[in-house]
Amino acid sequence: MFIMIANTDATCQLGRFVMNKISLRHDPSQLIAFVRNPANAEDLKTKGVDIRIAGYSAPHTLDSAIAGVEKLLLISGNEVGKWLTQHTNVVNAAKNSGVKVLAYTSVLNADNSTLPMAE
DSSP states (O other), X not given: XXXXXXXXXXXXXXXXXXXXXXXXXXXXXXXXXXXXXXXGGHHHHHHXXXXXXXXXXXXXXXXXXXXXXSEEEEOOOOOTTTHHHHHHHHHHHHHHHXXXXXXXXXXXXXXXXXXXXXX
């Protein structure tokens, strides 16, 4: 079975770490990296990762970026006051595209956190 695994913010610190770890267990041709600036992902592209331009605040970019994705990792946004809308944009695009598995990084100790995004 061919599984496309996508990471929503592949050039942030956590996103890059995740992409490097996933690429050890999966063929890079099965991986998709969402980036705002493709120049920041040249190393991933060189490995064979499919680079797609998408941004949490640009819902028009998400539908086409998520097309064909079966598993999606949503790296938590960090723009104060915007994360709920941004995350909703990604979740809606994932639903529209038929993503089968959606994982979310949340925050450290989310079960005890008082941060709104921990919910």
